[in-house]
Amino acid sequence: MATDETSVDGVAGRYASALFELAKESSNIEGIESDLVNFQSLLDESPDLVRLVRSPVIAADDQQKAMAAILDRAGIGGLTANFLKLVTANRRLFVIQDMIKVYRSLAAKARGEITAEVTSAFALNDEQVSALKETLKASVGKDVTLQSRVDPSILGGLIVKVGSRMIDSSLKTKLQNMKTALNGAGA
CATH class of the missing domain: 3.40.30 (Glutaredoxin)
Structure with missing residues (x-):
């Protein structure tokens, strides 16, 4: 049976739900969604960034430094940057695309x-x-x-x-x- 429910199961769902709740509290759901769409665009355009995100062999410190530079260059700051840095520090960056997908679904559902x-x-x-x-x-x-x-x-x-x-x-x-x-x- 088809439903319109957004799945918040698993790592991606938990992280996306937490970000969505923080975004709601700060009344910035759309701004964060825009930043996440911007980051997804960077992923879509750069195979090197996809490798950085998905590779388990890249050292955590190197991944964190690279992400900080990328976020700075892309103009992504505030809560979104802190979230992406936390995801990187927790070595969960490999599921960021799923997190973005779930967040966008939650934001869309909130808009009806x-x-x-x-x-x-x-x-x-x-x-x-x-x-x-x-x-x-x-x-x-x-x-x-x-x-x-x-x-x-x-x-x-x-x-x-x-x-x-x-x-x-x-x-x-x-x-x-x-x-x-x-x-x-x-x-």
């Missing part, structure tokens, strides 16, 4: 929105994002916040996840389905 994860082969322009939001809003009956991700391996089309529902209209999947059908027809 639901979150949709969208994967596309190419970055969507503003017009496409707007049209997709409107289509999803008509489908689910609520405002929709999009978490976009680019994955060139899907070749074309979109993969959209809303709650437990997934719509995969990617060219890669369609080609795989066609290949399966052709292999089955030749048997």
Whole structure:
């Protein structure tokens, strides 16, 4: 059964929930969400940063120094920077992308929105994002916040996840389905 509940299980959920509560207390939910989106953009653009975040072989001190420099350069400060530094110090940086996802879902829920994860082969322009939001809003009956991700391996089309529902209209999947059908027809 599909639900709109945001999962706060596990390490990512606990950290994201704690950050969300602190953000709510300081009336800065949107500001922190903006900083986290900014950090996610840095991750999306930099394979080196992804290696820093995920690698267990990088020494804790080196990881902390690098994160401090990155946050300073990106202009991420305050509660968000303190949170990211704490996550780094606790050696939980490898789940930061899940923490960001959960935080954004909590923030969207607080605004009365639901979150949709969208994967596309190419970055969507503003017009496409707007049209997709409107289509999803008509489908689910609520405002929709999009978490976009680019994955060139899907070749074309979109993969959209809303709650437990997934719509995969990617060219890669369609080609795989066609290949399966052709292999089955030749048997």
